[in-house]
Amino acid sequence: SPEGPGFGRCPKKSKVAGGGTRSEDWWPCDLSLAVLRQNGESSNPWDAKFNYATEFAKLDVSELKKDLTELQTSSQSWWPADFGNYGPFLVRLSWHNAGTYRSEDGRGGAGMGQQRFAPLNSWPDNAGLDKARRLLWPIKQKYGRKLSWADLMVFAGNTAMENMGFPTYGFAFGREDTWQSDEGIFWGSEQEFFPSPNSNKDRYNGSTDIHGRAKNLEEPLSAANMGLIYVDPRGPNGTPDPKASALDIRVTFGRMGMDDEETVALIAGGHAFGKTHGAVSGDFIGPEPNAAGIENQGLGWKNSFNTGVGNNSYTSGLEVIWSKTPTKWANEFLGSLIHNNWTLVKSPDGAPQWEAVNANASYPDAFIAGKLHKPTMLTSDLALIHDPIYNNVSKTFLNDFDYFTEKFALAWYKLLHRDMGPVTRYLGSEVPKDEHLLWQDPLPAASYKTIDDADVKRLKKDILSAPNVNISNLITTAWGSASTFRISDKRGGANGARIALQPQRSFAVNNPERLAVVLKSLQAVKDKFNSANNKKQVSLADLIVLGGTAAVEKAAADAGTAIKVPFTPGRVDTTQDLTDVETFAYLEPRSDAFRNYGHGNSRSLTEEMMVSRAALLTLSIPEMTVLVGGMRALDANYDGSAFGILTDRPGQLTNDFFTNLLDASTVWSPVADTNGEKFEGKDLSTGSPKYKATRADLIFGSHAELRAVAEVYGSGDAQDKFVNDFARAWVKVMDLDRYDVR
Ligand code: HEM
Known part of the structure; x- marks a missing residue:
């Protein structure tokens, strides 16, 4: 607004729940975990069984189009239409929904229908679009759960363009609504809005x-x-x-x-x-x-x-x-x-x-x-x-x-669908058939039968006995493959085995030399299996994840806890030609606390980067905690270093990380000249060096809420719970991109 935003302008600060001077006011530098708590089930008005794709299947899209077409030229006295036509207004609505997308972290964009919430609903650039959404309300109301706001806000502009004579390239539904502002998006640090x-x-x-x-x-x-x-x-x-x-x-x-x-x-x-x-x-x-x-x-x-x-x-x-x-x-x-x-x-x-x-x-x-x-x-x-x-x-x-029309149609389609992830998420009959647009990160269709339970069992054995592989490098490879996923634009993930292609195979966090050795061994397992079978084949993508599954099971058994880790086959291998090297480079992590890689910079602390990454992986606070502790037990640092490996039996899936972190007999001090990134732990009574750790390790002992969760996993009766929770969180990460089977 011309008055500028409301910093310090609220005359009455609440003195009931949520009001008063809060911890974040007293200690504004404390690590915030809010982003890991958002989109909780308790804020979602749909019941747990609600499935948007199922509901959408009941939507009559041609009727919806008819309603939108009628709305377009039905001028309302409270906001009369220019030229008797709301078309351009609705095009701007679509564009402003989609246009916040940015490639680097995949955040923004139309996919979550965020324009309903602040700050976007009140951005000066979105002025007037409150009226566009209000015009659409009767239509949203009519179709209820069958049509998300997120879909409607972009479909409205797409339909408007068609009604104004523009041949669009197509349209996919499938954007699910969210119920709060996305706290994970960094919109900048300024305290004044444009045009200041x-x-x-x-x-x-x-x-x-x-x-x-x-x-x-x-x-x-x-x-x-x-x-x-x-x-x-x-x-x-x-x-x-x-x-x-x-x-x-x-x-x-x-x-x-x-x-x-x-x-x-x-x-x-x-x-x-x-x-x-x-x-x-x-x-x-x-x-x-x-x-x-x-x-x-x-x-x-x-x-x-x-x-x-x-x-x-x-x-x-x-x-x-x-x-x-x-x-x-x-x-x-x-x-x-x-x-x-x-x-x-x-x-x-x-x-x-x-x-x-x-x-x-x-x-x-x-x-x-x-x-x-x-x-x-x-x-x-x-x-x-x-x-x-x-x-x-x-x-x-x-x-x-004609050329302009074609290029605009393609760019408009990309604009609206850029953050939707795999085409298996696309819904509706207007999805262009047989398309292979590079920005969609295409995956070839499998022309073979996928492996069954007996194959999985045999392949796990083959992997574990393959040369040059061990628990540690199977874990880092599977994690490196799957954890590129980001919920923001649903890119990345293990499907496609892009970790074997550029640029991923050269990401420093993947330790390219060690990765090449593991991939070679897994490729040999794949070749052996596929040459012995005809119609049935295994993909490298599946083998990479299966290697992690086998390693987790073995590491748990070695620690005395038998566990079966669920594995869902069906991933395919894609090709270098179908990989957009330039934009995949954005998926390279600057830091990955799970593999103790990288550290903070002038903009964010190491632990803040960890939380941001965990948010992109949709992890809860306990899931993030158990994964870090488990990865340390599994000796899964990107470079094989000893930071955070607080155990004398690395490679076994024990809760040692937590028990030793919480043990008061270790005294920690920062290592000189590491900018507060590295620490040494010495024995309290003898003073002899015991452990090394990074901020990504010690935060679980220093931050009160993280420590509370670490105590659960570091308790005397926690080993089984720890292993089970780790396995569940692990599988969740491995399957984050499996929209094809959800
Ligand atoms: C309207 C700026 C890109 C579609 C406007 C308005 C401004 C603007 C200032 C007038 C808003 C108002 O007063 O009602 C810009 C700038 C752009 C840009 C600075 C980038 C450099 C785009 C793109 C699209 C688009 C990429 C869609 C593909 C529209 C439409 C309107 C509009 C359809 C007319 C809305 C109406 O008639 O109510 N734009 N725009 N703009 N913009 Fe853009």
Whole structure:
């Protein structure tokens, strides 16, 4: 809102549950485990048996489309439709849902329907979209559990584009709703929203570009300012410099995994529709939804000028109309952009925008028939001709409308589906058939029968007796394969055996030399089995996970606890050609506490990185704890080092990590010159060195809540529980990407 966000502005702080001065106020640097507690079953109103795919199967998509089509041209008096058509508004809704995605951590995006919750529902860039969601409510209400908000918010824009004459590439349903704001997403550190100059104060560092713009945008952010989806439409921080805007656009759209051609297709394609809203001064605009009075019922940005709606409406404070045909798919936007000459003017709200020099007023008014406007553009639109590469792409698109249409359809499809994970998650009859788009991380279909229980038993024996493998390296290999999974965009995981391909096989955390040895042995087991069988085959992907299963069972038995670890075969091996090396590089962990790899940096502590990683693996606090303790017992450090191996029988699945960590007879002290990352444990009475450990080890003894869980596993009666919990958490991680069998 124009008043800025609510830091320190809340007049009454609660004095009942949840209020008062809290531990996080007293000790703001304490490790927060909140991200591991979110999305708990108790906050989910559906019962435990609810299955979205089953419910969705009952949805009549053609009826839904009919309803959306009718809604599109049924203007409501409380928020009248420009040109009598909500289509462009709904396209912007879809785009702003999907556009928060960033490749580096896979977070953001449309997949969880997060725009319903703060902060996104109140981001200045999402102004007005509260009304778009409210327009959709009767449809959501009608279909209830059969249709998630997350699906509806993107499907609405997709359908709107089809209704405006755009041939989309297809659409997949399957986004499940969440019930709270995702606490795992780092949106930046600034305490002011765009358009304050402070809204990008903390996200740039390093050198400046030729326009004096700082160019290193903090990772993993993909927006130029706090509260924006991508870039400032007025130009960087309100400076109407199209060339500088292009640099911002390239960085931010690049962070989302879009190349130059896709970027131009998206912007030029999107702005083929609709208009911007800034007919009045921003002084008339009330607070955003999360700060608005209770009587506003979740709506915000109330406009007190005149009717406050229709021709008085205010969203971005810019007043631009891009095309003669704002509700029809056509090449008018690019034609206007390239053929006109532009001069800087001001919107009624005083914001910089561009008007065509000497052009006739020929663009329609949104409400008054016969009233015409001059062509206008945003600074960010002009970036598409001022940057030489974008300029080339724009001209190619203008000269070949079919090519532009095809590229925009593909980029739009990618935008909306980028964070959905394996195509086995895609639902509905509009999913393109037989597609193999590289960003979908394709897996070939198996042309053979998969292994059965008897094979599994035999193969486990074969693996354990294979040369050069042992408990430790079978565990690190299986973990390295499966733990690349991230729930944010559901990429990674063991299926496909991409750990045997680039770039994963070269990730430092995988200890490439040792990995190569294990893969060679497993490959030999695979070759032997497959050459002895005809129709039945085993994949390397299955063998890698099975190696871990065999190792856990053996390590548990060696520790005196017999256990059968469930194994679900059916993974396939993919190929290097079907692997997007560039974006898979984002899956390389900077630290992996489970294998004691890497450490904190100026942005986050080692233990914070551990929690963030555990969150991407959907682990609970006990699961994270038991996995770290178990991995230490199994001697599974990435480099074979002794850090955290608090046992004299490494390779056995014992609870020694916890018993020895909690034992007061070890005195810990930081090792000099390790930045507080490494520690040495000495015997209290003799002073002789006993153990070495990292922050990722000691946090389980120092953090009160983690210690409480560590005590459960370090108790005298805990060995069996420890082994069983470890095995369950282990299998969970191995199967995180198995949407094909869920
Ligand atoms: C509207 C900026 C990319 C689709 C707008 C508005 C702004 C804007 C300021 C006006 C909002 C209002 O006042 O109502 C930008 C910037 C972009 C960008 C800076 C990136 C550089 C895109 C993309 C799409 C898109 C990628 C879709 C593929 C739309 C549509 C509207 C719109 C359809 C019209 C909404 C309506 O008529 O109500 N955009 N946009 N934009 N944008 Fe974008």
